[in-house]
Amino acid sequence: xxxxxxxxxxxxxxxxxxxxxxxxxxxxxxxxxxxxxxxxxxxxxxxxxxxxxxxxxxxxxxxxxxxxxxxxxxxxxxxxxxxxxxxxxxxxxxxxxxxxxxxxxxxxxxxxxxxxxxxxxxxxxxxxxxxxxxxxxxxxxxxxxxxxxxxxxxxxxxxxxxxxxxxxxxxxxxxxxxxxxxxxxxxxxxxxxxxxxxxxxxxxxxxxxxxxxxxxxxxxxxxxxxxxxxxxxxxxxxxxxxxxxxxxxxxxxxxxxxxxxxxxxxxxx
Amino acid sequence: xxxxxxxxxxxxxxxxxxxxxxxxxxxxxxxxxxxxxxxxxxxxxxxxxxxxxxxxxxxxxxxxxxxxxxxxxxxxxxxxxxxxxxxxxxxxxxxxxxxxxxxxxxxxxxxxxxxxxxxxxxxxxxxxxxxxxxxxxxxxxxxxxxxxxxxxxxxxxxxxxxxxxxxxxxxxxxxxxxxxxxxxxxxxxxxxxxxxxxxxxxxxxxxxxxxxxxxxxxxxxxxxxxxxxxxxxxxxxxxxxxxxxxxxxxxxxxxxxxxxxxxxxxxxxxxxxxxxxxxxxxxxxxxxxxxxxxxxxxxxxxxxxxxxxxxxxxxxxxxxxxxxxxxxxxxxxxxxxxxxxxxxxxxxxxxxxxxxxxxxxxxxxxxxxxxxxxxxxxxxxxxxxxxxxxxxxxxxxxxxxxxxxxxxxxxxxxxxxxxxxxxxxxxxxxxxxxxxxxxxxxxxxxxxxxxxxxxxxxxxxxxxxxxxxxxxxxxxxxxxxxxxxxxxxxxxxxxxxxxxxxxxxxxxxxxxxxxxxxxxxxxxxxxxxxxxxxxxxxxxxxxxxxxxxxxxxxxxxxxxxxxxxxxxxxxxxxxxxxxxxxxxxxxxxxxxxxxxxxxxxxxxxxxxxxxxx
Numbered sequence: 001x002x003x004x005x006x007x008x009x010x011x012x013x014x015x016x017x018x019x020x021x022x023x024x025x026x027x028x029x030x031x032x033x034x035x036x037x038x039x040x041x042x043x044x045x046x047x048x049x050x051x052x053x054x055x056x057x058x059x060x061x062x063x064x065x066x067x068x069x070x071x072x073x074x075x076x077x078x079x080x081x082x083x084x085x086x087x088x089x090x091x092x093x094x095x096x097x098x099x100x101x102x103x104x105x106x107x108x109x110x111x112x113x114x115x116x117x118x119x120x121x122x123x124x125x126x127x128x129x130x131x132x133x134x135x136x137x138x139x140x141x142x143x144x145x146x147x148x149x150x151x152x153x154x155x156x157x158x159x160x161x162x163x164x165x166x167x168x169x170x171x172x173x174x175x176x177x178x179x180x181x182x183x184x185x186x187x188x189x190x191x192x193x194x195x196x197x198x199x200x201x202x203x204x205x206x207x208x209x210x211x212x213x214x215x216x217x218x219x220x221x222x223x224x225x226x227x228x229x230x231x232x233x234x235x236x237x238x239x240x241x242x243x244x245x246x247x248x249x250x251x252x253x254x255x256x257x258x259x260x261x262x263x264x265x266x267x268x269x
Numbered sequence: 270x271x272x273x274x275x276x277x278x279x280x281x282x283x284x285x286x287x288x289x290x291x292x293x294x295x296x297x298x299x300x301x302x303x304x305x306x307x308x309x310x311x312x313x314x315x316x317x318x319x320x321x322x323x324x325x326x327x328x329x330x331x332x333x334x335x336x337x338x339x340x341x342x343x344x345x346x347x348x349x350x351x352x353x354x355x356x357x358x359x360x361x362x363x364x365x366x367x368x369x370x371x372x373x374x375x376x377x378x379x380x381x382x383x384x385x386x387x388x389x390x391x392x393x394x395x396x397x398x399x400x401x402x403x404x405x406x407x408x409x410x411x412x413x414x415x416x417x418x419x420x421x422x423x424x425x426x427x428x429x430x431x432x433x434x435x436x437x438x439x440x441x442x443x444x445x446x447x448x449x450x451x452x453x454x455x456x457x458x459x460x461x462x463x464x465x466x467x468x469x470x471x472x473x474x475x476x477x478x479x480x481x482x483x484x485x486x487x488x489x490x491x492x493x494x495x496x497x498x499x500x501x502x503x504x505x506x507x508x509x510x511x512x513x514x515x516x517x518x519x520x521x522x523x524x525x526x527x528x529x530x531x532x533x534x535x536x537x538x539x540x541x542x543x544x545x546x547x548x549x550x551x552x553x554x555x556x557x558x559x560x561x562x563x564x565x566x567x568x569x570x571x572x573x574x575x576x577x578x579x580x581x582x583x584x585x586x587x588x589x590x591x592x593x594x595x596x597x598x599x600x601x602x603x604x605x606x607x608x609x610x611x612x613x614x615x616x617x618x619x620x621x622x623x624x625x626x627x628x629x630x631x632x633x634x635x636x637x638x639x640x641x642x643x644x645x646x647x648x649x650x651x652x653x654x655x656x657x658x659x660x661x662x663x664x665x666x667x668x669x670x671x672x673x674x675x676x677x678x679x680x681x682x683x684x685x686x687x688x689x690x691x692x693x694x695x696x697x698x699x700x701x702x703x704x705x706x707x708x709x710x711x712x713x714x715x716x717x718x719x720x721x722x723x724x725x726x727x728x729x730x731x732x733x734x735x736x737x738x739x740x741x742x743x744x745x746x747x748x749x750x751x752x753x754x755x756x757x758x759x760x761x762x763x764x765x766x767x768x769x770x771x772x773x774x775x776x777x778x779x780x781x782x783x784x785x786x787x788x789x790x791x792x793x794x795x796x797x798x799x800x801x802x803x804x805x806x807x808x809x810x811x812x813x814x815x816x817x818x819x820x821x822x823x824x825x826x827x828x829x830x831x832x833x834x835x836x837x838x839x840x841x842x843x844x845x846x847x848x849x850x851x852x853x854x855x856x857x858x859x860x861x862x863x864x865x866x867x868x869x870x871x872x873x874x875x876x877x878x879x880x881x882x
């Protein structure tokens with residue numbers, strides 16, 4: 001016997017992790033070099049949250065899933081075409097930067113405001129989902145703040161599994177140190193969950209789901225409201241990527257044993 | 270209870286396969302015309318009554334614009350679609366500010382130059398700067414000035430964003446289409462690629478048969494190696510006398526130029542003569558000290574062990590180029606094969622329920638070296654035709670599409686220029702000198718004079734390694750080199766190039782990197798799970814007996830490799846950049862279809878992740 005949930009997933013796009021990124025200082029603060037040219041994908045952490053949300057909604061009839069995205073509209077359009085083929089959801093868009101160089105508090109304020117504006121959302125049924133981290137800049141703080149702003153005080157981080165029990169309570173597995181889990185039980189909605197990697201793989205593309213999604217989501221993209229992130233007092237003193245560790249060295253005719261010895265030495269540090 | 274998973278079926282009005290410049294032109298024209306001035310819709314959907322016509326475009330790559338080339342174009346059709354085009358809106362776009370054609374001398378001495386090229390090296394030497402002779406005159410048929418340079422990836426993304434902003438067309442990336450749905454000679458829609466299958470295409474866990482998307486009109490814009498176009502050619506045949514036997518593989522990289530490089534944005538260079546006389550080079554400079562550069566290796570370059578990658582590196586190292594490239598950094602890299610048969614390669618352009626546009630429809634002009642603008646133009650022509658039929662409430666029958674789309678195409682500059690170009694490169698089937706003479710004659714006489722020649726199927730003209738290196742390397746030595754390479758699992762092409770005098774590439778880890786490092790550094794490959802391999806061998810027994818194995822030696826991503834147990838080569842789609850060169854350059858014919866080679870290039874997902882190329 002399931003429960004009816006209104007699941008709001010906060011998740012946006014990040015530059016394709018397969019690309020080489022280079023931060024640079026711009027007139028409006030730090031940004032990524034060639035950011036508008038870089039391919040974008042759904043943040044993998046947000047992806048886990050979205051796929052778990054869809055799975056939970058499917059198991060609990062009457063539930064609905066909204067994906068609330070703060071990101072540049074033009075880029076979101078493209079990414080959402082791909083994401084929309086995976087699982088059913090309704091898209092709510094706030095048009096703004098998804099560079100990862102935005103203030104977590106300002107981001108949370110925009111997301112909370114956007115969620116507040118969702119027509120038909122019943123906060124007594126609200127499960128707030130998001131990535132525990134983000135591939136763009138993992139402050140790990142946004143979901144907590146969004147939860148606080150919406151008055152959701154039952155919060156869990158590093159979540160890998162949710163189980164709805166017979167009485168509508170939710171059993172949560174949170175990651176703790178040493179590969180162990182902390183098991184908690186919350187009475188039910190409302191609650192906030194910062195997802196780790198979850199348990200579900202990326203669902204295959206389903207063109208039929210895609211068609212159904214986009215009939216609702218295309219207007220959402222067109223109606224995207226500009227996000228106001230101007231209240232920040234955040235200042236970046238310096239931005240840089242970790243030093244690139246990969247160095248190509250061409251060595252010919254090295255015996256296999258020698259290669260193995262070198263790798264072992266490298267692993268030992 | 271049956272465990273057979275049912276195949277889903279949906280209906281739409283227009284389904285388009287492949288999102289490139291042709292589909293961009295088609296969808297831009299169509300969506301603009303679907304809304305009247307008073308905001309009402311110009312036609313009603315039959316699939317969803319009460320709505321405007323539902324238009325869906327499927328694209329194989331994980332995003333629109335992934336893994337395609339840079340281009341210089343006159344952009345006549347693109348400008349006509351966007352009369353107020355502001356190039357600064359499109360990343361990496363720029364107007365052409367200077368254009369040069371350079372004859373490159375061989376500074377190494379390993380190039381297989383005919384006598385006339387050697388003579389040119391000597392005679393022109395006194396006017397050369399850094400071993401390059403700048404042609405004092407660019408024939409009008411080659412000139413792109415005034416024109417534009419684009420990254421096609423960025424142009425496609427810009428066009429796609431505009432399109433989806435209209436809400437009147439949906440462009441679906443990561444959606445490989447496997448084949449057309451054909452009933453008799455009519456096309457009824459498309460079938461998507463199956464998911465949840467193993468590499469052989471056999472159902473596995475999570476099997477989901479590809480959905481059938483039925484549509485009144487199927488627009489085939491899937492390029493030179495697209496499975497829908499290929500299947501239509503197979504089923505319906507080609508028009509009398511037409512063939513698709515000429516092709517080229519373009520390999521290119523995007524480079525952050527070193528500081529102080531004197532190439533200004535808008536600079537366009539075309540090169541001939543080096544590293545081999547058959548290989549053309551190109552370089553376009555984008556804003557921000559970035560350049561797109563590379564080579565075209567054509568089908569008449571009869572080396573059975575050609576790796577475009579190493580030739581590109583030798584080309585970059587030419588003194589004229591290297592002087593300005595040294596110190597730069599590889600930003601992106603990729604390859605694409607092109608259908609260069611042009612008008613000779615035109616398939617059946619339309620039939621009941623389908624129409625073909627773009628490169629796969631034979632629109633590329635091989636004389637002017639122009640294809641993107643022509644592809645866009647054919648898309649626009651079909652867009653106008655479809656609007657005309659929709660507004661008149663007429664069906665998408667062969668007759669109606671002939672009277673609207675094909676009639677527009679036949680009356681256009683695309684057709685007139687394609688007719689001029691038709692025989693322009695026949696001379697290359699004899700020799701490179703005859704080829705250049707033929708191109709010049711055709712271009713300068715507007716097609717009145719041509720150098721004769723008969724295009725031969727690639728698989729019929731690719732010689733054995735021994736024949737190609739006759740007079741250069743003794744067959745016995747080739748056998749030894751081949752055995753050593755097989756034992757070590759190394760490239761035969763590299764070994765033979767070393768042997769005939771090509772110097773080792775001085776890898777610098779930044780711009781000159783190994784082929785494998787180029788895969789890692791410049792636009793990585795994504796191979797989505799749950800799909801079958803898209804490169805297969807029609808008759809594996811032929812591969813076992815094949816001595817050349819051009820598929821291995823010419824693979825742009827080193828994705829096809831030697832089977833250590835001998836026999837049929839292996840395929841690693843984690844490395845495949847989807848250029849399709851293997852399909853063209855195999856030296857054996859498909860036993861069931863002699864016009865095609867023994868390599869099958871089918872529907873596949875993923876590919877190169879880069880939109881900068």
